[in-house]
Amino acid sequence: MFKKPNCPVIAVEEHYWDAELAKTYVGVESGRAGPQQERLYDLGALRIKEMDDAGIDVQVISHGAPSAQKLPKDGAAALVRGVNDRLAAACAANPKRFAAFAALPSNDPEAAADELERAVTKLGMKGAMMHGLSAGVFLDDKRFWPIYARAEAFDVPIYLHPGLPDARVMEAYYSDYAKEFPMVVRAAWGYTVETATTAIRMVLSGVFDKHPKLKIVLGHLGETLPFLVWRVDQAISRPGAARPLSFRDIFCGNFWITTSGNFSTPALLCCVQEMGVDRILFAIDWPFVVNPPGVKWMEQVPLCDEDKAKILSGNAKRLLKL
Numbered sequence: 584m585f586k587k588p589n590c591p592v593i594a595v596e597e598h599y600w601d602a603e604l605a606k607t608y609v610g611v612e613s614g615r616a617g618p619q620q621e622r623l624y625d626l627g628a629l630r631i632k633e634m635d636d637a638g639i640d641v642q643v644i645s646h647g648a649p650s651a652q653k654l655p656k657d658g659a660a661a662l663v664r665g666v667n668d669r670l671a672a673a674c675a676a677n678p679k680r681f682a683a684f685a686a687l688p689s690n691d692p693e694a695a696a697d698e699l700e701r702a703v704t705k706l707g708m709k710g711a712m713m714h715g716l717s718a719g720v721f722l723d724d725k726r727f728w729p730i731y732a733r734a735e736a737f738d739v740p741i742y743l744h745p746g747l748p749d750a751r752v753m754e755a756y757y758s759d760y761a762k763e764f765p766m767v768v769r770a771a772w773g774y775t776v777e778t779a780t781t782a783i784r785m786v787l788s789g790v791f792d793k794h795p796k797l798k799i800v801l802g803h804l805g806e807t808l809p810f811l812v813w814r815v816d817q818a819i820s821r822p823g824a825a826r827p828l829s830f831r832d833i834f835c836g837n838f839w840i841t842t843s844g845n846f847s848t849p850a851l852l853c854c855v856q857e858m859g860v861d862r863i864l865f866a867i868d869w870p871f872v873v874n875p876p877g878v879k880w881m882e883q884v885p886l887c888d889e890d891k892a893k894i895l896s897g898n899a900k901r902l903l904k905l
Contacts, residue, residue, distance in 0.1 A: 587891070591640040593643065593864075593900070595864050597642040597866070597869045599623055599624070599630075603669075607653075607654060626670075630642070631680055639867070640680070650714045651686045651687060652718070660698060664698060687699060709905070710800075711739070713742070715778070722781055743778055744778070748768065753773070774803075782808060798839065798902065802840070802843040802845075803868075813831070842863065842864070842866050842877065
């Protein structure tokens, strides 16, 4: 009979919305009123009750997509400082239960780097989360490298979280089916394609040559990349490449992945085999995914207690200095 090992449970991709930032959202990104939105705005009793009910000890809280990625440059830094201050206050009110990733005003990269430093050194945040495209630009672009330089300097990770695909991609790839199956644009496939593409572009860009200690986190068991790492590595190294590049070495050396919203045992075991158990962190993706199935799933995973404990909390403690 499988059971959870005797260790804390730290869930590292658990979302909320800041009321002031959410006022800037329009259309499909503004959400719908209901239980899920109620949970997104809760940073207290409801969140903690659902953690307790499932046996989750700590949430590392992050703003849901699109966070600050679509804010115009003017005024973004001041707005995001308020967002991070309010989240830090919620964590300070429950320091044994909550930690946080910062939001960043990415369309003002120098201000975003400064805000990352402030969030880490002044607010005690554990890194930052960035979502999808930033004003239509992939996050590998050199304009964003000051953010990565600061993350490397303060030894904190950047969590690359999905956002909606580019409008042209949505039209070309998904418009035939998006009305009948709206999640095909989001968690079912669109999010994975966009985020995996961003991760591959990050490796190709050379940012890890410039910042070899940069740490990147991907959710959803790595957005399919652990399954594809051998093929991507082999194909990129074929004749015609502009420079020697080991995709495998960078991906398995600079990236961590989480279980958020992907409670598949075969997929997890693939990730363990390709990346090693020390690179995998537990997450739920609350409130878009409810807590109990993720915790119960980990009880059934055919790994030893030592490896389960690493995934459930040990790896997060080391990476995030919890």
